[in-house]
Amino acid sequence: xxxxxxxxxxxxxxxxxxxxxxxxxxxxxxxxxxxxxxxxxxxxxxxxxxxxxxxxxxxxxxxxxxxxxxxxxxxxxxxxxxxxxxxxxxxxxxxxxxxxxxxxxxxx
Amino acid sequence: xxxxxxxxxxxxxxxxxxxxxxxxxxxxxxxxxxxxxxxxxxxxxxxxxxxxxxxxxxxxxxxxxxxxxxxxxxxxxxxxxxxxxxxxxxxxxxxxxxxxxxxxxxxxxxxxxxxxxxxxxxxxxxxxxxxxxxxxxxxxxxxxxxxxxxxxxxxxxxxxxxxxxxxxxxxxxxxxxxxxxxxxxxxxxxxxxxxxxxxxxxxxxxxxxxxxxxxxxxxxxxxxxxxxxxxxxxxxxxxxxxxxxxxxxxxxxxxxxxxxxxxxxxxxxxxxxxxxxxxxxxxxxxxxxxxxxxxxxxxxxxxxxxxxxxxxxxxxxxxxxxxxxxxxxxxxxxxxxxxxxxxxxxxxxxxxxxxxxxxxxxxxxxxxxxxxxxxxxxxxxxxxxxxxxxxxxxxxxxxxxxxxxxxxxxxxxxxxxxxxxxxxxxxxxxxxx
Ligand SMILES: Cc1cc2nc3c(=O)[nH]c(=O)nc-3n(C[C@H](O)[C@H](O)[C@H](O)COP(=O)(O)OP(=O)(O)OC[C@H]3O[C@@H](n4cnc5c(N)ncnc54)[C@H](O)[C@@H]3O)c2cc1C
Numbered sequence: 001x002x003x004x005x006x007x008x009x010x011x012x013x014x015x016x017x018x019x020x021x022x023x024x025x026x027x028x029x030x031x032x033x034x035x036x037x038x039x040x041x042x043x044x045x046x047x048x049x050x051x052x053x054x055x056x057x058x059x060x061x062x063x064x065x066x067x068x069x070x071x072x073x074x075x076x077x078x079x080x081x082x083x084x085x086x087x088x089x090x091x092x093x094x095x096x097x098x099x100x101x102x103x104x105x106x107x108x
Numbered sequence: 109x110x111x112x113x114x115x116x117x118x119x120x121x122x123x124x125x126x127x128x129x130x131x132x133x134x135x136x137x138x139x140x141x142x143x144x145x146x147x148x149x150x151x152x153x154x155x156x157x158x159x160x161x162x163x164x165x166x167x168x169x170x171x172x173x174x175x176x177x178x179x180x181x182x183x184x185x186x187x188x189x190x191x192x193x194x195x196x197x198x199x200x201x202x203x204x205x206x207x208x209x210x211x212x213x214x215x216x217x218x219x220x221x222x223x224x225x226x227x228x229x230x231x232x233x234x235x236x237x238x239x240x241x242x243x244x245x246x247x248x249x250x251x252x253x254x255x256x257x258x259x260x261x262x263x264x265x266x267x268x269x270x271x272x273x274x275x276x277x278x279x280x281x282x283x284x285x286x287x288x289x290x291x292x293x294x295x296x297x298x299x300x301x302x303x304x305x306x307x308x309x310x311x312x313x314x315x316x317x318x319x320x321x322x323x324x325x326x327x328x329x330x331x332x333x334x335x336x337x338x339x340x341x342x343x344x345x346x347x348x349x350x351x352x353x354x355x356x357x358x359x360x361x362x363x364x365x366x367x368x369x370x371x372x373x374x375x376x377x378x379x380x381x382x383x384x385x386x387x388x389x390x391x392x393x394x395x396x397x398x399x400x401x402x403x404x405x406x407x408x409x410x411x412x413x414x415x416x417x418x419x420x421x422x423x424x425x426x427x428x429x430x431x432x433x434x435x436x437x438x439x440x441x442x443x444x445x446x447x448x449x450x451x452x453x454x455x456x457x458x459x460x461x462x463x464x465x466x467x468x469x470x471x472x473x474x475x476x477x478x479x480x481x482x483x484x485x486x487x488x489x490x491x492x493x494x495x496x497x498x499x500x501x502x503x504x505x506x507x508x509x510x511x512x513x514x515x516x517x518x519x520x521x522x523x524x525x526x527x528x529x530x531x532x533x534x535x536x537x538x539x540x541x
Contacts, residue, residue: 044533056525087484
């Protein structure tokens with residue numbers, strides 16, 4: 001299902017995503033499931049609540065949404081001494097980073 | 109079945125607090141019945157995700173065994189880095205979260221009546237069925253390799269058929285200076301890097317306990333997962349101990365004689381082993397084949413968007429049993445099949461469009477102490493195929509691309525992260541955290 005999120009680039013996307021979180025409005029139920037699906041991949045290493053462990057960073061509410069998305073984009077460019085995150089980040093779209101941010105970043 | 113606004117609001121808040129919220133009684137009659145066969149990497153992950161995401165869906169997990177021993181980290185048991193208890197789990201965590209766990213064997217599926225018949229209990233009705241039965245071994249595909257032969261020449265490739273401790277005991281009893289021979293199958297098979305992690309972990313054990321022992325790997329392929337990384341590491345950590353022979357170098361084992369402890373190769377070589385680990389060709393677990401979900405390959409074709417069977421509607425086949433190349437048959441990727449299959453099954457049951465999938469794999473291999481390597485892949489559906497996202501994923505960097513310090517740091521961190529990976533994934537799928 002093509003989401004309307006993030007059509008207008010990152011800034012608009014982050015705003016749209018922020019709106020999504022506040023709303024329990026009907027139109028967004030499908031997007032909430034997508035948040036669960038996309039962030040479901042992160043859970044495999046960072047844990048159910050994103051707390052990390054064994055050197056894997058805690059990603060639960062440690063960043064703002066904008067910071068989260070910026071961090072993922074930096075990984076794409078091999079920044080911040082990555083081991084696996086660079087290879088992972090290159091597989092996801094900006095919109096998907098914004099969906100992950102809804103699950104993991106500080107509530108806005 | 110129509111969703112009222114209040115129900116959607118409930119769904120939304122339930123997503124934020126998945127564990128504590130149960131759907132109210134009034135919805136009980138209309139609750140969708142989602143049934144899952146197999147409580148391994150695919151099935152347990154599906155149960156957890158369904159319970160967290162869809163509080164108004166009734167989730168039943170059918171698993172024949174009361175405990176689950178993971179294949180991942182089984183090689184570390186051989187290496188002496190873990191005990192079998194450390195890698196064995198129960199289903200109590202999932203049951204506590206509201207999954208109805210039925211310990212019984214599914215023996216037949218009636219896809220038109222939508223019921224699963226059990227060996228002991230009464231039949232279970234479903235609206236949608238998810239199957240993650242794992243693999244069966246093809247006895248006889250290597251001549252002489254029968255269930256009996258596997259006692260002498262263990263596979264250690266499916267814990268519900270044979271615990272890894274059978275092979276572990278043989279390795280411990282092997283004399284120093286002995287030869288450990290592995291027979292490795294052609295693609296597709298469970299866990300492409302698994303045999304090579306096993307070589308590494310056995311070498312790790314030999315280096316300490318039996319330094320004169322040798323490892324001979326006879327492979328039915330000409331190349332393997334993370335090959336350059338493994339081979340560089342073997343030279344570095346275990347020089348002179350490991351010989352790997354590919355198919356074109358007469359590596360394919362076609363026959364075994366367990367009484368004599370010999371293995372015959374395609375072009376007629378006979379190899380004598382002190383301990384032999386024969387990993388035979390594989391196929392989808394029996395219940396999937398019996399239900400008509402497998403094609404002539406023995407594996408199950410699925411629709412890439414939903415993991416619904418391409419052959420029988422209403423049943424989703426995930427994990428190792430499915431045909432999902434270029435995705436590997438791994439536990440991690442099975443957990444992402446699981447989540448997509450659950451979301452798709454619920455959407456289809458409700459007449460909605462399933463979400464677009466992203467499948468994701470991260471597999472670490474331990475090669476030695478503080479020495480880990482990995483392969484990553486992100487995959488999507490494109491028409492009737494799965495594709496790997498171009499320019500993403502791949503293996504850890506080669507030695508030569510890094511400074512010595514950085515290389516040591518990279519390998520050390522990946523070994524450390526592997527332990528975190530294992531803990532996070534197993535705690536999640538078994539509902540422990
Ligand atoms: C040595 C080794 C190392 C590995 N290392 C890794 C790794 O590091 N990372 C990784 O991601 N993957 C790894 N794997 C691969 C991983 O184990 C599999 O890909 C994964 O288990 C597949 O999940 P599944 O759900 O398809 O099957 P399984 O996890 O095998 O689960 C199948 C379950 O179904 C049950 N079952 C089957 N039939 C029935 C029935 N009729 N009724 C009731 N219950 C039934 C079985 O009892 C079993 O519990 C490794 C594999 C091996 C062999």
